[in-house]
Amino acid sequence: MDNLLTIFDFVGIFVFAISGALAAVRNGMDLFGIIVLALMPAVGGGTLRDLILDQPVFWVEGTQTIWIALSAAFLTFLGARYLEGQRLVWLAWADAVGLALFCVVGAEKALDVSGSMLVATMMGVVTGVAGGIVRDVICNEIPFVMKKGEIYATAAFFGAGAFCLLIYWGVPGPIALWLAMLGAFLMRAGGIIRGWTLPQALH
Amino acid sequence: MDNLLTIFDFVGIFVFAISGALAAVRNGMDLFGIIVLALMPAVGGGTLRDLILDQPVFWVEGTQTIWIALSAAFLTFLGARYLEGQRLVWLAWADAVGLALFCVVGAEKALDVSGSMLVATMMGVVTGVAGGIVRDVICNEIPFVMKKGEIYATAAFFGAGAFCLLIYWGVPGPIALWLAMLGAFLMRAGGIIRGWTLPQALH
Amino acid sequence: MDNLLTIFDFVGIFVFAISGALAAVRNGMDLFGIIVLALMPAVGGGTLRDLILDQPVFWVEGTQTIWIALSAAFLTFLGARYLEGQRLVWLAWADAVGLALFCVVGAEKALDVSGSMLVATMMGVVTGVAGGIVRDVICNEIPFVMKKGEIYATAAFFGAGAFCLLIYWGVPGPIALWLAMLGAFLMRAGGIIRGWTLPQALH
Numbered sequence: 001m002d003n004l005l006t007i008f009d010f011v012g013i014f015v016f017a018i019s020g021a022l023a024a025v026r027n028g029m030d031l032f033g034i035i036v037l038a039l040m041p042a043v044g045g046g047t048l049r050d051l052i053l054d055q056p057v058f059w060v061e062g063t064q065t066i067w068i069a070l071s072a073a074f075l076t077f078l079g080a081r082y083l084e085g086q087r088l089v090w091l092a093w094a095d096a097v098g099l100a101l102f103c104v105v106g107a108e109k110a111l112d113v114s115g116s117m118l119v120a121t122m123m124g125v126v127t128g129v130a131g132g133i134v135r136d137v138i139c140n141e142i143p144f145v146m147k148k149g150e151i152y153a154t155a156a157f158f159g160a161g162a163f164c165l166l167i168y169w170g171v172p173g174p175i176a177l178w179l180a181m182l183g184a185f186l187m188r189a190g191g192i193i194r195g196w197t198l199p200q201a202l203h
Numbered sequence: 204m205d206n207l208l209t210i211f212d213f214v215g216i217f218v219f220a221i222s223g224a225l226a227a228v229r230n231g232m233d234l235f236g237i238i239v240l241a242l243m244p245a246v247g248g249g250t251l252r253d254l255i256l257d258q259p260v261f262w263v264e265g266t267q268t269i270w271i272a273l274s275a276a277f278l279t280f281l282g283a284r285y286l287e288g289q290r291l292v293w294l295a296w297a298d299a300v301g302l303a304l305f306c307v308v309g310a311e312k313a314l315d316v317s318g319s320m321l322v323a324t325m326m327g328v329v330t331g332v333a334g335g336i337v338r339d340v341i342c343n344e345i346p347f348v349m350k351k352g353e354i355y356a357t358a359a360f361f362g363a364g365a366f367c368l369l370i371y372w373g374v375p376g377p378i379a380l381w382l383a384m385l386g387a388f389l390m391r392a393g394g395i396i397r398g399w400t401l402p403q404a405l406h
Numbered sequence: 407m408d409n410l411l412t413i414f415d416f417v418g419i420f421v422f423a424i425s426g427a428l429a430a431v432r433n434g435m436d437l438f439g440i441i442v443l444a445l446m447p448a449v450g451g452g453t454l455r456d457l458i459l460d461q462p463v464f465w466v467e468g469t470q471t472i473w474i475a476l477s478a479a480f481l482t483f484l485g486a487r488y489l490e491g492q493r494l495v496w497l498a499w500a501d502a503v504g505l506a507l508f509c510v511v512g513a514e515k516a517l518d519v520s521g522s523m524l525v526a527t528m529m530g531v532v533t534g535v536a537g538g539i540v541r542d543v544i545c546n547e548i549p550f551v552m553k554k555g556e557i558y559a560t561a562a563f564f565g566a567g568a569f570c571l572l573i574y575w576g577v578p579g580p581i582a583l584w585l586a587m588l589g590a591f592l593m594r595a596g597g598i599i600r601g602w603t604l605p606q607a608l609h
Binding site: 024025027028029030031032033034036037047051056057059060063066067076077078080081137138139140 | 457458459460520522524525528539543546547548549551552553554555559560563603604605606607
């Protein structure tokens with residue numbers, strides 16, 4: 001099971017990095033811009049989480065995350081012409097796996113450090129979506145996750161919150177982890193397949 | 204007097220959060236966007252201050268600030284239709300109370316930690332306005348406090364700087380706190396009532 | 407030689423701050439906006455580096471950097487009319503000196519702390535260009551260094567990476583520092599004089 005988590009982690013980082021690299025390509029950025037924007041969603045959220053929790057930043061401790069994100073950036077750079085023509089459905093699904101993992105793992109780390117379910121849930125969401133927000137802000141766009149559209153951040157919120165509740169109810173860590181990840185993934189799947197959305201305020 | 208400070212703190216957080224939530228509503232964001240943008244002005248400045256000073260982030264230590272900001276986000280979400288029609292003069296005044304408090308309290312904390320009046324004044328301004336800058340940047344706008352317009356950040360600068368000077372001159376802490384807050388509030392009031400502005404560079 | 411480094415540091419901070427202040431003037435910001443945008447390139451990159459490396463933020467420890475940046479902001483505010491009319495070639499060259507210094511010094515600090523050449527190279531680039539990215543994002547523009555155009559971030563990457571390699575190969579610190587700075591400067595010079603660029607992805 002731990003091997004599966006590692007695979008999910010690598011897939012998630014890789015796909016999150018592609019989302020940033022593609023945004024850079026769409027905005028006509030050069031190779032440096034592609035690398036910076038690939039790193040944002042891949043490591044940005046976890047970096048902010050670690051800074052807020054006063055923990056060593058995870059990719060300073062072990063740099064394989066950076067190498068994966070850099071690989072994704074270079075492959076996107078080389079294959080941009082091919083990728084842009086596609087509907088990239090597989091990308092949305094791989095992204096959902098990454099989101100489900102990151103929100104739960106982020107919540108787990110924050111719960112360990114702070115002991116607060118509220119902080120842990122927030123940090124789970126931050127891990128999952130903060131880097132994507134920075135990506136969109138750099139591209140001069142209203143962040144995708146904050147606009148009316150398919151459920152995304154809500155799935156991260158649900159996964160992080162469910163993990164905290166399951167731990168609070170005494171469910172063993174690994175089971176809580178997989179259940180919460182499944183929940184987040186299914187909710188995001190509802191967004192992809194059914195187009196589930198979150199309400200806007202009434203005007 | 205301490206009770207009054209706590210009340211001011213709650214009012215400030217609540218009103219700062221409303222400013223973010225309303226910006227999200229204006230930009231057609233969904234409930235998640237409203238929550239994120241409410242949190243930015245409410246806790247963003249203090250978070251940046253604590254990171255720079257290498258102190259534990261204040262809302263990780265005690266989460267009531269987050270709950271207040273979340274309440275403001277939900278109430279704005281529910282009441283957006285009503286709030287948008289109004290001129291919201293009371294909001295500007297409650298915001299001025301929050302600004303006056305945050306800039307002085309931020310300066311106090313930074314002066315304790317760093318001992319430098321310059322750092323303390325900067326951190327007072329950061330506490331008061333940095334979150335609002337992030338709010339505006341996410342909304343894809345030139346930050347309100349940096350444009351020519353009613354005095355706002357200058358009031359935070361004045362309050363933070365006045366507090367440092369009063370402490371330096373040996374004025375007891377609580378008196379310095381209230382005097383500096385009053386100064387910041389009156390300067391901001393001049394912006395609201397009289398439209399005081401700061402100069403732009405000559406072109 | 408150490409005196410020369412100090413002079414380069416002051417020149418770099420001053421010129422980086424001018425770049426921010428001029429961006430603020432172009433966007434019609436008031437004096438506060440000019441100060442904030444001057445501080446971003448001058449101290450933003452180093453601040454992010456220190457936060458990520460969990461080191462005390464350099465300008466909290468000693469505030470002369472802030473004073474230099476504030477001076478640049480005020481002088482730009484007063485002289486904006488004159489500066490805007492010019493082609494400012496000297497500014498590009500002084501900026502290149504600052505870039506060459508900051509990327510290498512940033513890499514040196516990160517290599518000391520983390521021992522990783524990858525982290526050190528990244529932190530060198532962050533020290534050199536992250537503040538300028540924030541400056542452009544606040545101005546609501548796609549960051550200059552990420553767009554197709556004259557080599558800039560690449561020079562920082564080259565300088566930081568060369569420094570790490572030279573140290574790895576056993577070259578004494580001061581010699582590695584000056585060689586890497588020279589390399590970064592020459593590469594940036596190629597951008598200024600010859601218009602060297604980095605490729606975009608093929609569409």
